[in-house]
Amino acid sequence: MARLKFLCDANRCIACDGCTVMCKNTNDVPRGTFRRRVVTINEGQDGEASISVACMHCSNPPCAAVCPVEAFYQRDDGLVLHSKDKCIGCGYCLFACPFGAPGFPTGTPFGVKGAMDKCTYCAGGPEEDLSEAERRKYGANRIAEGKLPACATACATKALLAGEADEIARIYRRRAMERGSEANAWGWKRAYGKSL
C-alpha cells in the first residue's frame, strides 16, 4: 500500500502561515494549540530559511515507542494517529518527538494536563470515519473524503507537499533536477565563482 507523507521544500517556503491557518480552520484547533507551525531560522540575515513543521508520520514513530498506554497506532498507509480516550497526558511523546509535534491544552502548568493533540494528516482518529465523535475529538477527516490534508492544498508556493510518498518523491526529484540545470548545475559556482 502507498505510504502518505509530508515534505516541506525549504527553498520554497516563504513563512506565509497559510498552512497553519488552514489547519486550524479545518480542524477547529483551539486557540493556543498548534498542530502545524512555521519555523524560521537566521531571521533577517543571510541563510534565513523557513519550514512548515507538523507530525511527520514517521515510519518508526518514537512517540508510539515511549507511550505508556499504547495510545498510538499506525495505519496501513503509514499515518500515525492516536486515541484521545487512551491518552493520559503524560507528555512523554513530546519529549520523544524530534519535531515537537504533540501539543497539549493550554491554561494548565506546563500545558501537559489533558489529552495530547497533534496533526492527524486530516485523517481523524479511531472513531468511526466522519462521525460526530471523530469530528469533535480529532477534527476533519478529509482523507476519508478522498481529499489531501488542508495545509498542503493552501500552500501559495507549493512548498508543502502531501500525498503518496512516490508521487512526492517524483515532484521533488523533478524540482531538484531543474534547480541543477543550466547555471544552477552542481559545481558551477565552485568552478566559475558566484557571479552566474
Add this chain to the structure above:
Amino acid sequence: MTNHLNDIRNARAIIMFGSNAAEAHPVAMQHILAAKEKNAAPLIVVDPRFTRTAAKADVYVRLRSGTDVALVMGLVREIVRNGWHDRDFIDKRTFGFEEVMKVADHYTPEEVQRITGVEPALLKRVARLLADNRPGTLIWCMGGTQHSHGNNITRSYCILQLVLGNMGKAGGGANVIRGHDNVQGATDMCILSNSLPGYYGLSDGAFKHWAQVWKVDFEWLKGRFDLAYDKKQHNKKGFTMARWYEGVLQPKEKIDQRDNIRALFYWGIAMESQSQMHRVKKALEKLELLVLVDPFVPSAAVVPDRKNGTYLLPASTQFENEGSVTATARQLQWRYPVLEPQYDSRPDHWIMFELTKRLGFGQEFAKNIKKWPDDCLEEWRSGLQTIGYTGQTVERLKRQRDNAHTFDLVTLRANGGPCDGEYYGLPWPCWTTDHPGTPILYDMSKPVMEGGLPFRARFGTEYKGRPLLAAKGVTMPGSRADGGYPEFKGVVKGTNWKTDLSDKTFRAALSKGMAPFGNARARMYVWTFPDPVPIHREPIQTPRPDLLADYPTYPDKKLQYRVDTAFASAQKADTSKSYPLILTTGRIVQHMGGGAETRANRWLSELAPEMYAEVNPRTANDYGLMDGDWIWVESPQKGRIKVKVKVTLRVDPYTIFLPYHFGGVFEGVSRIDRFPEGTAPYVVGESGNVVTNYGYDVVTQMQETKTGLCQIRKA
C-alpha cells in the same frame, strides 16, 4: 503592470524594489521562485529591510530608505558605460536618452554610495547581472511609491528597463504589483479626485464624453458642482485620500472651495492606512456627519472622540456579491456570489443606489442599469475606450471563468476549447469583442489581433523638432505601417479613438494590423513633470541634512488638490537631531490593510496578536531595550504610539520598522470597549500611521510613509 504575474516565469533575472512579495503577495512568489529555479534567474532584492523576500534572494541590496533614484541611475550609468544597453531599442523606440544620460552621469558609484550606502562593488555586480540575464523583470511596490518624489522613483525603474531593452518582452517589463483584490479595477474606474473613469481627466471634453455614455445632460452634470464659487470648479482636482483631512482642519480661506468638508463617507477605508493619523482623528472628530460602510466595524467608529452623527452601514462581503474584478495584471475575472447577503448587510451598489435616490439623483445615476451587475459592466464598457476596456462582455468573462482550466499557465492563452486563442482575463486593452486581450503591453513580436502592441502616441508626433513617433522599421507582424504613426482619428467624423463610442475606429485600426493609439516612442524625458528626468531628492524628513545642499526637495506647492502642500519649508526645519532614527512601515502576512477584517479573524489574530516595532539589536542595546519592552515611538509632528519592541536583524541599526495593520488603541489607551456589542475584533493595537511623517508626492500626493524620522524611548 506591463506584464503579468505568470509571465514572471519567463524572466531570466528578477529585480525587486520596495516589494516584500513573500508577505504582501504570497501567490506571486510562486512565479518568482519558479523563474529562480527553472531559469536560474538571479533574484535581486533591493530594500532597506531584510524581508522574507530578501531571504529568498541571490543578491540582497540594503539601501537607505527613499534613495532608489540614485541607485537606479547609478545602474543606468554603469550599464551604459560598459556598452550593455540595448542601443537598437533605445534609438528606435525611446525618446530622451541623451537627457537621461546627462542626469545619470552624475550618479557615479561613489556618489551612489554617499547617498544610498550601497557599495560600488555591489552596484557593479547588480548591473552586470541585469546585463547578462535578459530579459529581466523589474517589480516594485509601495516601497517605491510612498515618497515625496515617488513619481521620480517609479519613472527611474521604467528607464532602467527601457535602457536594458526589457520592455515589451515576455519575461521583462515594469511590474508594479497592486495591493488588494480589484485595486487595478478601482484605479481604472478612477475612484480618484483627479479624473473621470478611464483616465479621461476632468476637462469639459471628458465630462461630455461621459455625459454621452451615462445618457445625462452635460450642463446638468456640470451643475452638480459649486459653479457659483468658481465656474471651473468641475475641472478642478478634488481632495485626495491622503489629505482630505486638511479640508476639515484648515481655515476656509486656505482651501480651494467655498466651505470646509463637513460630512464624510468612509467606504471600505481604514483610517489606519493614512499617515498623520493623529490629525486624521482630529478631522474625524470635527465632522458633522461620519458614515462608515464596511462589513466589519472599522477603527474610525471608536478611535475618534465623537458623540453624535456617526452611522455604520453593514456592507456585504465579496462572497455575497457578483460582478467583475480586475487583477494587478489588467485581467478581469467574473465573480459569482457564494451566498445571499447575510443578516442586515447590503451590497455596496444597493447602498449606493438607495443613497442617490434619497439625494434626488437616483434616476440619472442608474439610468442605464436595469439588471445588476450586467448592465453596469455594459455601461462602462461602452465608454472606456482609452484603455480598451471595451471587448470584455459579461458573456465572455463568464465563459472564461467556467473554462479556466483550458488556459496555459505561462502564456495565459486558451489552447482549444470554447475560449480558443483568448488570454485569461481579457487583459486590457481588449479592443473589440473578438480581440483576445493584451497580456504583455508594448510587445511588438505579435500581431495586434493576437495581443501585440506598440508604445502609445500620447504626446503628439514631435517635441521641439525631435520625433516622438517610433523610427522606421519598428513594426509588428501583419501591420500595414512601417515605423511610427499617430493615433487614429476622424474614422467617425468628429471623434478620435478615445471618443468614438462605436467600435468603428478600433476595427479600422485592427483591420490594418495597427494599434488605435498609434506607434510612438517611450518617453524617458517627461517635460510635463517637475523633474523631466528623475533625480534624487531627499525625503521631507531627512536623516541626512548634509545632503540637502545637493538634493533638496521641491519648492512648496500652492493649492495642490485644493490645499497647499509644504515641501521646502517643511524640509528646512531639520528634525534629524531630536528624531535620529529612520521610520519605515510595511505589511505583515497575517494582516490586511487596516486589519478590521483580519484582526477579527480567530486564527490570524492568534498568529499576529500584537503591534510592535522592529529594532536592530545594536540600537536596542544602545537604548537599553530588550525584546518585549514597551517603548514610545514619537514623530516630529508630535504623533506618538506605545508599542512593544521586537529585536531583530531585519532592520539596520538606523531604522525602525512598524507594521501598519493595527488600530483601536490611541496613545496607549485601548478603545476596545467602545465597539458596539459583539463587534470588537480579537486584537487591537496602536496604529503605525500615527507616527508616519508629513510628506506627500509632488505629482500624485501619495503619502510619504516609507521614509520618515522618529525617536524612541522606554515607556
